[in-house]
Amino acid sequence: MTVTPEATTTPLVQLLTPEGERLHHPDYDVDLTDDDYRSFYRDLVLVRRIDVEATALQRQGELGLWASLLGQEAAQVGSGRALRPQDFAFPTYREHGVAWCKGVDPLTLLALFRGASNGGWDPQEKRFNLYTIVIGSQTLHATGYAMGIQKDGAVGDSDGEAVIAYFGDGASSQGDVNEAFVWSAAYNAPIVFFCQNNQWGISTPTSTQSRIPLYKRAEGFGFPGVRVDGNDVLASYAVTRAALDAARTGQGPTLVEAFTYRMGAHTTSDDPTRYRLSSDLEAWKLKDPLERMRSFLFKQQIGDSSFIDSVDADADELAARIRKGCLEMPDPDPLSMFDDVYADQTVLLEEQREELGTYLAGFAGGGH
Amino acid sequence: MSRLREFTLPDLGEGLTEGEILQWLVSVGDEVTLNQPIVEVETAKAAVEVPSPYAGVVTQLHHQAGDVVDVGSVIITFDTDPGAGPLDLIPEPPKAEGALIGEVGANGRTATLVGYGPKSGPAKRRARTDNPAPVVAEPPPPPPATAARVSAAAVGQAAAQTMGAVTVLAKPPVRKLAKERGVDLTSLHGTGTGGVITREDVESAGSPAPQAVSALTPGTRERRIPVKGVRKMTAQAMVSSAFTAPHVTEFITVDVTPTMELVQRLKSLPEFADVKVTSLLLVAKALLLAVKRNPEINSTFTGDEIVVKDYVHLGIAAATPRGLLVPNIKDADQLTLVELAAALQDLVTTAREGRTSPADMQHGTITITNVGTFGVDTGTPIINPGESAILCFGAVRPTPWVHEGEIAIRQVTQLALSFDHRNVDGALGSKFLADIARVLADPATTLAWS
Numbered sequence: 089m090t091v092t093p094e095a096t097t098t099p100l101v102q103l104l105t106p107e108g109e110r111l112h113h114p115d116y117d118v119d120l121t122d123d124d125y126r127s128f129y130r131d132l133v134l135v136r137r138i139d140v141e142a143t144a145l146q147r148q149g150e151l152g153l154w155a156s157l158l159g160q161e162a163a164q165v166g167s168g169r170a171l172r173p174q175d176f177a178f179p180t181y182r183e184h185g186v187a188w189c190k191g192v193d194p195l196t197l198l199a200l201f202r203g204a205s206n207g208g209w210d211p212q213e214k215r216f217n218l219y220t221i222v223i224g225s226q227t228l229h230a231t232g233y234a235m236g237i238q239k240d241g242a243v244g245d246s247d248g249e250a251v252i253a254y255f256g257d258g259a260s261s262q263g264d265v266n267e268a269f270v271w272s273a274a275y276n277a278p279i280v281f282f283c284q285n286n287q288w289g290i291s292t293p294t295s296t297q298s299r300i301p302l303y304k305r306a307e308g309f310g311f312p313g314v315r316v317d318g319n320d321v322l323a324s325y326a327v328t329r330a331a332l333d334a335a336r337t338g339q340g341p342t343l344v345e346a347f348t349y350r351m352g353a354h355t356t357s358d359d360p361t362r363y364r365l366s367s368d369l370e371a372w373k374l375k376d377p378l379e380r381m382r383s384f385l386f387k388q389q390i391g392d393s394s395f396i397d398s399v400d401a402d403a404d405e406l407a408a409r410i411r412k413g414c415l416e417m418p419d420p421d422p423l424s425m426f427d428d429v430y431a432d433q434t435v436l437l438e439e440q441r442e443e444l445g446t447y448l449a450g451f452a453g454g455g456h
Numbered sequence: 457m458s459r460l461r462e463f464t465l466p467d468l469g470e471g472l473t474e475g476e477i478l479q480w481l482v483s484v485g486d487e488v489t490l491n492q493p494i495v496e497v498e499t500a501k502a503a504v505e506v507p508s509p510y511a512g513v514v515t516q517l518h519h520q521a522g523d524v525v526d527v528g529s530v531i532i533t534f535d536t537d538p539g540a541g542p543l544d545l546i547p548e549p550p551k552a553e554g555a556l557i558g559e560v561g562a563n564g565r566t567a568t569l570v571g572y573g574p575k576s577g578p579a580k581r582r583a584r585t586d587n588p589a590p591v592v593a594e595p596p597p598p599p600p601a602t603a604a605r606v607s608a609a610a611v612g613q614a615a616a617q618t619m620g621a622v623t624v625l626a627k628p629p630v631r632k633l634a635k636e637r638g639v640d641l642t643s644l645h646g647t648g649t650g651g652v653i654t655r656e657d658v659e660s661a662g663s664p665a666p667q668a669v670s671a672l673t674p675g676t677r678e679r680r681i682p683v684k685g686v687r688k689m690t691a692q693a694m695v696s697s698a699f700t701a702p703h704v705t706e707f708i709t710v711d712v713t714p715t716m717e718l719v720q721r722l723k724s725l726p727e728f729a730d731v732k733v734t735s736l737l738l739v740a741k742a743l744l745l746a747v748k749r750n751p752e753i754n755s756t757f758t759g760d761e762i763v764v765k766d767y768v769h770l771g772i773a774a775a776t777p778r779g780l781l782v783p784n785i786k787d788a789d790q791l792t793l794v795e796l797a798a799a800l801q802d803l804v805t806t807a808r809e810g811r812t813s814p815a816d817m818q819h820g821t822i823t824i825t826n827v828g829t830f831g832v833d834t835g836t837p838i839i840n841p842g843e844s845a846i847l848c849f850g851a852v853r854p855t856p857w858v859h860e861g862e863i864a865i866r867q868v869t870q871l872a873l874s875f876d877h878r879n880v881d882g883a884l885g886s887k888f889l890a891d892i893a894r895v896l897a898d899p900a901t902t903l904a905w906s
Contacts, residue, residue: 141491144491144507146466146468147466147468147504147505147506147507148463148466148506148507148509149464149465149466149467149509150466150509152467152470153470353502356468356469356504357468357469357470357501357502358501358502359501359502359503359504361503361813361814361815362502362813362814362815363814363815363818364815365813365815365816366813366815
């Protein structure tokens with residue numbers, strides 16, 4: 089039902105088939121070492137493990153909510169690894185794999201979903217913006233940021249900066265996203281719009297939202313659009329890298345549609361069996377991003393079972409660390425809520441901060 | 457720390473207050489690993505598997521399948537160190553009652569309507585110092601939590617008396633409990649702070665004293681079954697259909713002897729070796745052929761439009777352990793007879809095992825209900841909402857019948873068709889029903905219409 093006719097006839101950039109065969113593409117090819125391939129696989133496994141553990145923690149009452157990325161690992165790890173340190177990412181609330189590639193500790197994400205942080209992290213530290221819950225609004229933030237670095241003169245050569253904005257197929261129907269397209273085209277902003285088309289905007293299939301493949305919308309706004317196999321980590325990496333390089337060298341925006349599938353629920357509050365057929369899920373399981381990479385490693389004889397086992401062991405260790413860290417997470421310092429409201433602290437807020445501090449210190453035992 | 461660990465039902469969605477235990481996946485004495493699925497819980501939002509938060513041995517299941525449990529109630533207890541000797545030496549852990557909204561649960565977290573709140577911080581309990589530091593702008597001292605409750609209750613009571621209307625003070629979950637137990641809240645004296653009626657008040661009022669049982673005690677000869685799940689859905693669907701679509705039901709009695717003979721013939725064909733051939737299969741096929749000749753019967757009346765479907769998702773009403781379900785065979789009109797037989801068999805097996813998913817029941821276009829399996833001749837079925845017609849297939853009985861000018865014993869059945877008279881006129885409904893009957897009376901018609 090979700091595999092619409094256009095899905096089978098539309099050109100799709102693919103470098104790794106579901107069976108693990110390596111393909112080559114005239115425009116988007118990559119030259120990777122054996123270590124690179126192993127490292128891509130490792131990231132896919134670790135990111136999935138983080139997601140599985142966080143889902144379990146929510147079911148055990150330790151997180152208020154979790155948005156699973158199950159099935160979208162390749163789109164996120166591929167695009168995340170294409171980012172250079174100077175590039176800035178604007179995520180939705182599901183970009184756990186991109187956060188991982190940007191060096192954001194998974195516990196930082198969990199603190200948000202556990203209600204144990206005042207809303208996020210320092211976006212500048214890893215050049216990874218706060219999770220945005222409002223659908224699509226981060227594309228406008230990203231466009232504004234991209235226009236800003238353009239004015240700063242940080243764009244124009246191969247070492248320039250670039251911006252990537254993540255969003256989903258559902259968000260592509262939002263006004264914000266379409267405004268972001270208009271503005272970034274008009275100003276030739278150094279931005280990559282990375283749409284993970286996971287086929288479902290909660291319970292609404294993509295087919296009811298668009299008459300044409302999403303990547304084709306870019307043409308109407310006046311910039312290139314390309315559809316990549318979002319379950320193929322190599323192709324996702326290659327296409328995103330090319331789009332980022334175009335942005336950083338001053339060639340303006342690109343829309344990348346990563347064609348993938350949300351194998352889990354929209355969030356832990358959702359039950360996908362109420363609106364989609366299990367046969368769809370079964371069909372997409374055959375295109376699993378981890379399985380095809382593992383097949384490739386085996387076929388190329390660059391990753392044997394001892395390597396696979398060692399990655400699994402690392403994943404278990406990571407999961408145990410996340411669980412422990414989550415359960416032991418302290419409540420945030422009440423005074424920290426004043427820290428990041430304004431770039432420069434205002435007099436009034438400083439007064440309120442002192443007032444609260446004094447008040448809290450009035451209890452036996454001191455502190456808060 | 458005690459090696460006995462309790463697990464309370466978490467808020468599995470956002471802002472849920474209760475969940476129904478569908479099925480335990482473990483039993484007392486089972487050894488479980490961390491994150492092993494232990495229970496299936498259905499909430500207003502989803503049916504989910506809950507993974508175990510501990511590794512150890514299950515020592516107690518606090519609720520049975522079918523129980524509706526408040527978020528925050530203990531549902532299972534684990535022995536997290538089963539190798540450390542017998543359990544009876546271990547003191548019972550403090551009893552953790554299900555936290556009501558706003559109350560602090562055993563885990564130190566406050567149950568709220570949205571997820572859970574932070575742990576009730578020590579700031580609420582700690583005493584102020586004798587010499588509080590001078591404050592810039594005197595803030596009101598925080599009253600202890602219980603004091604806040606008393607004053608809130610007192611305010612509520614005062615307001616109630618002033619208004620002279622509401623005189624009963626009880627929290628919503630307690631009101632719900634009272635309603636469920638048929639306890640009149642106005643007859644109770646609240647023992648909670650500020651005269652609030654507590655859960656215990658309702659519970660003690662709800663359990664009759666032993667000597668009160670007599671032959672005249674009301675309720676002992678009646679059973680009260682909560683309306684929920686499939687029953688609730690069925691009731692809503694029936695009411696919505698019966699009171700929006702003007703139903704007309706027509707009947708036809710038909711000699712299906714040739715069809716019953718055909719069933720036997722088909723059974724012996726190698727193509728049908730792996731599938732069940734039944735009279736229902738041929739009724740389904742007859743209906744699909746009749747839809748092809750009368751496509752407007754396969755439609756939805758929306759009020760502004762009549763949406764005629766060029767595909768048939770054929771619904772089959774099925775009695776299942778969960779109640780009446782109407783799963784449908786997608787694109788049934790595209791299937792060969794063998795494929796249709798397999799799809800029917802699959803649908804029935806899935807339904808009987810209780811594995812029918814909601815998606816299987818959506819987007820049906822026309823339905824068959826097979827009351828003949830209960831030995832009943834016919835009925836006046838109610839249309840499945842969103843469809844325009846439903847065919848009722850009665851029992852097939854040996855009956856004296858005029859056949860080729862003579863009285864003969866023939867296999868005869870009754871068919872009934874209910875249709876939505878807003879968009880299906882009598883002529884269309886009659887022709888559709890007569891077409892089905894014609895195929896069953898003479899299966900050779902199939903070839904003529906294929």
